[in-house]
Amino acid sequence: MKPAVKRLIFFAALILFWGLGSHFELWHETILPSPFSVWDALVAGFADLTLVYDLVASFRRLLIGLAVSLLIGTALGILLARSKTADDTIGSMVLALQSVPSIIWLPLAMMWFGLGEGAIIFVVILGGTFVMTLNVRTGIKNVNPLYIKAARTMGSTGIDLFWKVIIPASIPYLVTGARLAWAFAWRALMAGELLSAGPGLGYTLRYASDFGNMALVIGVMIIIGVVGAVVDQLIFQRIEKNVLKRWGLES
Amino acid sequence: MFIEIQHINKIYTDKDNNANTVLEDINLEIPKGQFVSILGPSGCGKSTLLSMIAGLTSASSGGIVVDGKNVQKPGKDRGMVFQEAALFPWMTVTENVVFPLRKEMNKKQAIERARHFLQMVQLSNYAGHYPHELSGGMQQRVSIARSLAMDPAVLLMDEPFGALDEQTRSRLHGQLEKIWIDTQKTIVFVTHSIQESIKLSDRIVVMGTRPGTVIADIEVDIPRPRDEHKQQVAALEERIMGLLKGEIDKVINEELAYEARS
Numbered sequence: 001m002k003p004a005v006k007r008l009i010f011f012a013a014l015i016l017f018w019g020l021g022s023h024f025e026l027w028h029e030t031i032l033p034s035p036f037s038v039w040d041a042l043v044a045g046f047a048d049l050t051l052v053y054d055l056v057a058s059f060r061r062l063l064i065g066l067a068v069s070l071l072i073g074t075a076l077g078i079l080l081a082r083s084k085t086a087d088d089t090i091g092s093m094v095l096a097l098q099s100v101p102s103i104i105w106l107p108l109a110m111m112w113f114g115l116g117e118g119a120i121i122f123v124v125i126l127g128g129t130f131v132m133t134l135n136v137r138t139g140i141k142n143v144n145p146l147y148i149k150a151a152r153t154m155g156s157t158g159i160d161l162f163w164k165v166i167i168p169a170s171i172p173y174l175v176t177g178a179r180l181a182w183a184f185a186w187r188a189l190m191a192g193e194l195l196s197a198g199p200g201l202g203y204t205l206r207y208a209s210d211f212g213n214m215a216l217v218i219g220v221m222i223i224i225g226v227v228g229a230v231v232d233q234l235i236f237q238r239i240e241k242n243v244l245k246r247w248g249l250e251s
Numbered sequence: 252m253f254i255e256i257q258h259i260n261k262i263y264t265d266k267d268n269n270a271n272t273v274l275e276d277i278n279l280e281i282p283k284g285q286f287v288s289i290l291g292p293s294g295c296g297k298s299t300l301l302s303m304i305a306g307l308t309s310a311s312s313g314g315i316v317v318d319g320k321n322v323q324k325p326g327k328d329r330g331m332v333f334q335e336a337a338l339f340p341w342m343t344v345t346e347n348v349v350f351p352l353r354k355e356m357n358k359k360q361a362i363e364r365a366r367h368f369l370q371m372v373q374l375s376n377y378a379g380h381y382p383h384e385l386s387g388g389m390q391q392r393v394s395i396a397r398s399l400a401m402d403p404a405v406l407l408m409d410e411p412f413g414a415l416d417e418q419t420r421s422r423l424h425g426q427l428e429k430i431w432i433d434t435q436k437t438i439v440f441v442t443h444s445i446q447e448s449i450k451l452s453d454r455i456v457v458m459g460t461r462p463g464t465v466i467a468d469i470e471v472d473i474p475r476p477r478d479e480h481k482q483q484v485a486a487l488e489e490r491i492m493g494l495l496k497g498e499i500d501k502v503i504n505e506e507l508a509y510e511a512r513s
Contacts, residue, residue, distance in 0.1 A: 150337035152325040153305055154351035168341045247340045248383040
């Protein structure tokens with residue numbers, strides 16, 4: 001059986017079990033609404049465009065935040081890979097920063113940027129930057145020395161060697177870094193939105209919760225999960241696979 | 252002389268601060284157009300010596316002159332072919348061959364030149380392929396084409412066929428011999444295979460180990476193609492085997508002594 005078919009059957013069974021449980025009142029509707037209520041809540045949300053606005057607002061923040069974090073992350077990663085002093089000092093700080101969830105910066109970010117876009121985007125940037133930094137650093141440091149030797153015998157040195165050989169050689173790590181940065185940024189975004197003003201998926205989630213609209217809560221959770229899975233599998237994993245194959249790293 | 256290797260010593264200190272002599276007082280003169288093999292057991296420093304001619308490794312003392320210029324750093328006058336093809340996986344075959352040319356000629360000329368050398372190694376049909384789509388032998392041919400395209404004064408080859416299967420290696424020997432005859436390049440070829448060195452070279456420099464020294468310098472005057480002179484080849488093979496036997500015993504004894512100590 002194909003994996004896709006197996007997956008389809010699995011999810012159908014899951015929803016069936018959920019629907020039957022709700023139908024026979026194994027749990028109360030206010031605790032876990034039935035799939036039909038969730039479906040209705042999602043349809044209503046998309047019909048009056050609130051969920052569309054939420055998606056647009058969330059993606060806007062994500063794209064800005066992710067773009068900035070990839071830029072800063074790459075620049076910082078290059079710096080750490082090239083300068084021993086930077087690696088010994090800033091590098092250790094980056095490791096520490098990477099080990100904490102970026103949402104803990106939100107209180108500070110609200111003081112600095114107010115309770116709006118700025119604070120959330122700041123948290124998203126922090127979410128993606130350090131994982132990108134560490135991957136870029138590792139990628140550059142792990143370039144096969146043979147490529148560098150070969151390039152030097154072909155007259156390539158300095159900046160030419162760096163941009164034409166070292167950076168392209170570390171692209172597999174850059175792609176992995178970008179994929180992880182996206183995943184961290186997406187989590188940071190949802191956490192940030194839950195705690196601040198709307199519109200946005202996270203904001204609607206909390207709003208629905210405050211008004212006891214559990215069907216919409218679950219609906220939004222499903223959207224967040226689906227978006228996360230789709231972007232990861234359809235975009236990043238596909239690029240990663242192609243790159244690994246071309247770079248001859250696929251086992 | 253075209254290549255002059257004068258009083259080369261290479262000593263490196265390991266983490267316990269013990270000095271290891273890798274190469275001791277190596278002196279060689281190689282005339283233009285010669286195909287020289289440097290033959291020796293592993294650990295004799297033959298690859299280190301080649302790397303010094305390429306300018307990738309520095310000597311502890313002594314000097315190397317290629318075509319009147321002191322070797323200080325790597326340069327396009329010395330093309331290097333490594334044991335692994337060292338092609339850049341993000342570039343097509345043509346782009347790889349163009350890589351060393353891109354600064355000194357325009358794109359059209361560079362591609363034209365790449366095509367010429369890919370034809371020489373019989374890979375014209377694979378110009379647009381990526382390295383991962385090629386077999387090990389084909390990749391190594393691209394790597395040879397890439398070095399030749401720079402028009403180096405000397406081609407340095409570090410066990411270039413060591414990682415290939417027997418049939419492929421034998422075919423590439425034939426191709427390399429033909430390329431050498433056609434281009435008249437000076438080739439310094441590092442190998443640990445006695446047969447390979449006899450099949451290909453004008454001259455075999457036999458190196459001993461610990462420390463690396465030249466123990467014999469043999470002119471090979473067997474007419475080419477050498478497959479047709481099996482008796483002479485076998486006689487020379489035996490002679491070199493005799494020279495190296497002592498060296499190989501030395502390595503084994505040293506290792507046994509080391510194990511006994513530890």
